[in-house]
Amino acid sequence: MGFLDGLLDSVNKTASDIASGISGKQEPSISSIFDNSNKADSCWTSRKPLYDLYVSLRAMNFNVPNDYDSFERMLTVGEKNNEAAAAQCRHKIYEEMVTKKCGAPNTYSAFYSVLFEPISKTASRAKSHYISDVQQSKPADASQSNQSFFGSLSDSISKAVDDVASTIGDVAGDVAKTVSDAASVATSTIGQWADDFLGLIVIKLRELVGQIDFNQTIADVEKVGKEKDIDVAPMVKFLKQLQDFAANGQENK
Amino acid sequence: MDKKTSDVVFQIADFVENDLDTLLEIALALVGLIPGMSMVAKIIDLLVKHRSKIMLAAGLAKKVSSPTTAGEDDEFANSEEQLCLEQSDPKELFLSLVEDAKADGVVTDEEREYLIPRGLRAGYSLKEIEQMLVIK
Numbered sequence: 001m002g003f004l005d006g007l008l009d010s011v012n013k014t015a016s017d018i019a020s021g022i023s024g025k026q027e028p029s030i031s032s033i034f035d036n037s038n039k040a041d042s043c044w045t046s047r048k049p050l051y052d053l054y055v056s057l058r059a060m061n062f063n064v065p066n067d068y069d070s071f072e073r074m075l076t077v078g079e080k081n082n083e084a085a086a087a088q089c090r091h092k093i094y095e096e097m098v099t100k101k102c103g104a105p106n107t108y109s110a111f112y113s114v115l116f117e118p119i120s121k122t123a124s125r126a127k128s129h130y131i132s133d134v135q136q137s138k139p140a141d142a143s144q145s146n147q148s149f150f151g152s153l154s155d156s157i158s159k160a161v162d163d164v165a166s167t168i169g170d171v172a173g174d175v176a177k178t179v180s181d182a183a184s185v186a187t188s189t190i191g192q193w194a195d196d197f198l199g200l201i202v203i204k205l206r207e208l209v210g211q212i213d214f215n216q217t218i219a220d221v222e223k224v225g226k227e228k229d230i231d232v233a234p235m236v237k238f239l240k241q242l243q244d245f246a247a248n249g250q251e252n253k
Numbered sequence: 254m255d256k257k258t259s260d261v262v263f264q265i266a267d268f269v270e271n272d273l274d275t276l277l278e279i280a281l282a283l284v285g286l287i288p289g290m291s292m293v294a295k296i297i298d299l300l301v302k303h304r305s306k307i308m309l310a311a312g313l314a315k316k317v318s319s320p321t322t323a324g325e326d327d328e329f330a331n332s333e334e335q336l337c338l339e340q341s342d343p344k345e346l347f348l349s350l351v352e353d354a355k356a357d358g359v360v361t362d363e364e365r366e367y368l369i370p371r372g373l374r375a376g377y378s379l380k381e382i383e384q385m386l387v388i389k
Contacts, residue, residue: 087342107352108345193346194310196371198262200350201299201307203363205265208296217289224286235279235293238271242296245264 030056031103034114050075050115050126057093060102072126076116083123090116090124205245214243259314266311273301295357302356347375351385360386 033052054071057064065071075093078086094111097104105111116124218239225232280294300307350371354364365386372382 091342091344108348189343189346191313192343193349194313196346196350197306197310197353198265198314199367200353200364201265201303201310202261203361203367204299204357205296207361207363208292208299212289212292214289217287217293220287220289221283224283228282228286230279230282232279232283234272234275235283238268238276238297239293241264241267241271242293245261245268248261248264 029103030097034103034105034110048072048126048128053115076125077123086124209242209246212242212246214239214246218243262311262314265307268300269304269307269311273297273304277301299357303353306353343375344377347372347377348385354386355388358388360388 030053033049033056050072051068054064054068065074075086075089077083078089090112091108094104094108097111105114112124115127117127118124218236221232221235221239224230225235277294277297280290280297283290284294347368350368354360354368360368368386369379369382372385373379377385
């Protein structure tokens with residue numbers, strides 16, 4: 001029985017079995033591993049979060065390898081150095097933890113970011129210690145809402161963008177035809193995501209602009225701006241852009 | 254990418270290049286005074302929430318449409334936002350689309366129709382996609 005089969009078998013145990021498995025034990029609870037609020041002290045920062053997860057999973061009778069090194073290897077470099085298989089294992093564990101309500105975070109991205117860090121386009125390694133809220137915090141800005149999606153690869157995206165540009169540029173936008181090896185699969189996937197994401201934003205914008213009477217709104221904004229002595233010029237310019245966008249949308253329909 | 258599509262991409266990029274924070278302040282100052290302003294505020298809020306992703310996606314799309322200018326428009330590729338390469342998995346990227354669609358609390362029929370074929374293409378079953386699109 002392979003690891004994944006064993007894992008599936010073990011998580012098919014009832015939730016109560018799992019709960020009873022962890023009751024009264026000293027191992028860290030899974031939720032505490034992903035709770036970032038108290039990780040500043042050395043007791044947390046000196047351990048691998050993945051190790052704590054391993055201990056917890058063992059305590060809950062998940063069918064994990066007998067030693068931690070094998071467990072980490074399985075989730076990072078994969079069996080027979082198959083990084084795709086390692087990624088599949090990570091997803092599988094996360095999904096089953098969610099299914100069994102074992103205290104997994106709400107998103108895979110959060111799960112990944114606590115336990116792993118990327119070292120190349122396809123490979124990850126276990127984080128060497130917890131990162132506290134203090135260490136993780138960044139100046140607040142509106143783009144933070146995207147942080148759950150965008151990870152923290154310090155050196156990859158500029159290269160990824162360039163790779164996508166060169167790969168896609170070679171075929172003048174026909175991204176699919178560029179897929180000939182693993183690297184181009186990755187970059188074309190990102191290119192496809194870009195197209196899909198923009199399409200979704202267009203749908204959302206059109207839905208919203210369709211509910212605005214632009215001529216009336218622009219007139220109202222200019223009037224109120226004068227009355228209240230508010231500089232509304234940027235808003236008027238923006239509304240006119242949106243109006244053009246809405247008009248183009250009608251033409252394209 | 255055809256011209257109409259690239260025009261739309263450039264328009265969206267223009268929206269994002271606007272000073273969205275200033276626009277949002279003005280919109281909030283005018284909400285309540287002007288009937289249509291709450292919808293405008295929603296649009297600005299949408300752009301603010303997705304600003305970094307829009308810049309990245311528009312940057313990629315722009316390079317696709319004008320490959321000869323690659324390198325001249327790197328302002329779109331916000332180096333502060335680094336794409337987690339775990340997300341290079343088509344399933345992960347699709348999940349991010351689903352999250353974006355659900356971010357405003359509603360998945361419209363049009364969004365659903367848009368997402369389902371993309372989810373199938375990513376390898377999810379129709380049943381799985383339907384479950385993902387449910388807002389709990």
